[in-house]
Amino acid sequence: MGMPGTAPARGPDTPAPVPASDPQANAPIVPDAEFDAALPPITNDINAPLEPVTVQPATPTGSAEQAAAAPLTPGQPPAAATPDAALAAPLEPLAAFDSTPLNAVADSGGTETPDIAYVTEVRGLDPLGLTDEFNSLSALREGKGKADNATQIAARAREDEGLAVRLMKSLGYYDGTAISTIENVPGENGTAAASRIRAIVSATPGVLYTLGTITVQAGPTVPEGLVRRELPLKTGDPIQAARVQGAEANVSLKLPQQGYPFVKVGERDILLDEQTHRGDYTLPVDTGPRSSFGALRTEGDAVFGLEHLNVFPRFKQGQLYDARLTDDLRQAVVGTGLFNSVGVEPVRTGQPGPDGTEQVDLMIRQNKGPARSLAGSVGFQTGQGVTAEGTFTNRNRFPPEGALILGAIAGTQQQGLSATFRRQNAGRRDRTVTVIASALRANYDAFEAFTGTLSGRISYDSTPIWQKKFTYAYGFELVGTNESVFDFGENRRVRRTYGVLALPGQALFDRSNDLLNPTKGYRLKLNLSPETSVQGSVRPYGRALIEATGYYPVSDSLVIAGRARAGSIFGVARDDIAPSRRYYGGGGGSVRGYGFQRLGPLEPVSSLVPDDKGNIDLANLRPVGGRSLNEFSLEARYRFGDFGIVPFIDAGNAYESVLPKGGDLRFGAGIGGRFYTNFGPMRVDVATPLNRRPGDPRIALYLSIGQAF
The missing domain is CATH 3.10.20.310 (membrane protein fhac)
Structure with missing residues (x-):
């Protein structure tokens, strides 16, 4: 029997029992007296030199192991083992020591250890609508189905267990649990060689917790109960993180709009009751002074x-x-x-x-910030050619907000320079005063003109910050121009000089939802300009133009846009008006498919000179302009991402009469592409005239910035 307080030894390393017949079984291996005699004498001198250790002679026969294993007789000291020659040798110098680490795994012939492939499966979150959010945050998914070893897969799975629990709690399932399992997926034909690992995360939501009592700890407000009114939570609502955080954010947003700029929302407290599955909600709020x-x-x-x-x-x-x-x-x-x-x-x-x-x-x-800037743009239109514009702006050359703008136009059919003084917020927010001096040469089919202009304008404008329902502008223009004009009396083109004084005004009623790219609403615009033309005599007249545009969203990606425009010049004969002040149709901002200013009355056929064969080319007839105009456009603007496709149809014409006519409309149709940027869409339109005349192009191309209307 073993000694009290101990248990008998068991196991493969337990010593074999000693036979009872062995008389030396309990005898000491070395007697105590012999052991004490073998100890060296001990002195009290701590500085005495150490005594040498006597090395026993080697065993004459047999190995050291055999000598050590030989039985000892009483009184005989144990034999010393033969010293190992390698241990007795001097240490190798550190400089010659090989410090290359040993490989932890066996050499695989120079190839990398293959990754372990696994698939991921989540269960129980789909009814809560959390599967997509789980997948976007999952550690298993982030590993893209590969891991170095199975332990890494298990670690990712445990991390996803916690993720699943957090997501369930965010929806009010505070008793939710999740567990992960790792299993082998057999390969084809059940072979283990092509098997993979499946990591499964199973979630159990439990019972949904709802709000119980709702307590707001706040001082008195005006009106009374303002904080509670702006906290959109009610008893019975699920305790969802997004709902609660949104309600508290609403307090932080709405109270500063009602006289409390220093409001501070404290830390909420929700006391959960596991029996009723309800949570009593308390929110401290420091409103600060009204x-x-x-x-x-x-x-x-x-x-x-x-x-x-x-x-x-x-x-x-x-x-x-x-x-x-x-x-x-x-x-x-x-x-x-x-x-x-x-x-x-x-x-x-x-x-x-x-x-x-x-x-x-x-x-x-x-x-x-910097007050100076450079800007430029390039466009192309059939009939108008390439137009490149550049501007240099010093926005605060004449403080406050007195800008100096120097501009230049270089195009195939127009060239010019301009200087502009512009003061924004002039004595009133969003009121702008502008003075422009410009010189321009324009060479079109309708006329060739050298024009100098001095104009001034006061406007109350919409801005990207505040789009106003009603805006207006008024000002003056002094124009001196030398132009080519067709003289019907002489049946040929001549050059004349005109002086024009105009007092233009504009009013715009805007109910659209965006300045640069409207998708719903409408706009109404009226331009009215009393003018006087001096060319031999003074001839007063008036110019008027009215335009309406509308935008109807069929869906989030499709908008139907329409435009109607009509203009009239009254009080003067057409031939007494400078050609550059007349109405023309055609071009990228008018009826697409026709050249710029190509629509409207043309020179008489009698003005053409026959060729050598007596033929007359009607394509050489030039437009002379008119006193009235009408235009109609319809577009289907389909957008996908930053791109769009816009099929369209346009109609219109210019007329010699004072009022536009419904007949003799010219139609153009085509398709456009849009690339949407933060400053407006880039536009490319390709159009063709549907009732083409001699001289009209078969295809017209327009490149510009912004929608057509």
């Missing part, structure tokens, strides 16, 4: 002083604070293009405002 607008302040690298900055706000001092008006102010200042960055934030003053509010000032932090 505030009204005070004054503007500014700091930083100033571009504008406070006087000009006060042109931008759309609020008055003392008005209840609204964060949307603060954002609008920041966007308007950024829209000047003179800043790298602009910050606008409310600053507490402690001063009382109206209706028990606190006055808050707005701090505008300015960071100056």
Whole structure:
């Protein structure tokens, strides 16, 4: 029996039992007296030299192992083993030591160890609509079906277990569990050689938790209960992370729009009850003081002083604070293009405002940006040729916001220079004052002209920041032009000089949804210009043009767009009007398929000179323009991504009469391509005239920026 407190030894390494007949079984291997005598004497001198160790002579016969294994007799010291010659040899120098690490795996003949292929399967998340989100975040999916070993697959699967649980909790399934299993998938014909591994993540949602009581811890507000009203949660709603976070974000968004710019939403607390599967929700909110607008302040690298900055706000001092008006102010200042960055934030003053509010000032932090820029564009239209335009702009040459713009046009049929002074936000936000001096040479089929113009314009415009329903413009034009004109009395072209004074005005009512690429709504535009032409005598007259465009979205990718335009010049005979001021049809912005300004009355056939064979080529007849115009267009704008296809049909003509006619319309049809950019679509249109006349092209091409209308 073993000793108390111990258990008998068991196992393959247990020593064999000693036979009871062996008299030396319990005798000590070396007697204590002999062992003590063999110890060297010990002195109290710690500095004494160590005594040499006596090396026993080698065993004369047999190996060291045999000597060590030989039985000892009482009183006989154990024999020393023969020293190993390798151990006794001096150490190898470190410089000659081979430090190349050993291979952890056997050499595979120079080929890489193959990856383990696996497939992934997720179960239980599809009814919750979480499968796609799981797959996008899955560690198994991120591995793309390959791993170095099975342990790596298992680790990824365990990581995906936690992912599945987190996703279920985000939808309110707080008791949800997930488990992963790894199994072998036999290859073809059940062979193990082509087998793969399948990693399965199985999720069990459990019971859906819903909101119980909803408590908002906030101070008094005006109106009462404002925070709770702007927290769109109700008892019985699922405790979904997106729903709860969105509701809290709504509080942070809506309260600053209603007089509370310093609101802070605290950390929510949801107490879950496993018995009722409900969670009591508590949200602390620090509303801060109810505030009204005070004054503007500014700091930083100033571009504008406070006087000009006060042109931008759309609020008055003392008005209840609204964060949307603060954002609008920041966007308007950024829209000047003179800043790298602009910050606008409310600053507490402690001063009382109206209706028990606190006055808050707005701090505008300015960071100056480059004021100079170069821009250019190139376009092509059949009948108008290539046109290249370039501009240099100094947007703050005459502060504040007084821009100097130098422009040049170089084209196959027009060349010119211009200088423009433009002051934006001139005494009022979005009001622009423009003065232009230009010289232009134009050479078209309708006329050849050398024109100098001095014009001024005051406009109230839409901007990308704020698209206005109603805009207007008015101004003046002084034009001096020398042009080729067909003289019907002489039956030939002659050159005449005209002086024109005009007072043009424009009004636009815009209910479309976008300035550059509208997809719904409509626009109505009226141009009216009283003018006086001086060519031998003074002849006053009026020019009018009305245009309507509409946009109807059939679907998210298809928009039907239509346009109708009509114009009239009244109070003067056509031949007393400078050719450049008359109406013409045809071209990329008119009836596509026809050359630029090719539609309308033509020179008489009698003006043509027959060739050597007596034939007359009607294609040589030039347009002379008219006093009225009508145009119609219909497009189907189909967009896919950043590209689009636009089939279209146009109709229209110009007439000698004061009012346009419904008959004698010219039709053009074609198809266009669009490439959409952040500054508008790039347009390529190819069209053909449907009732073609002699001299009209069979195919017309138009390249430009922006939609046709």
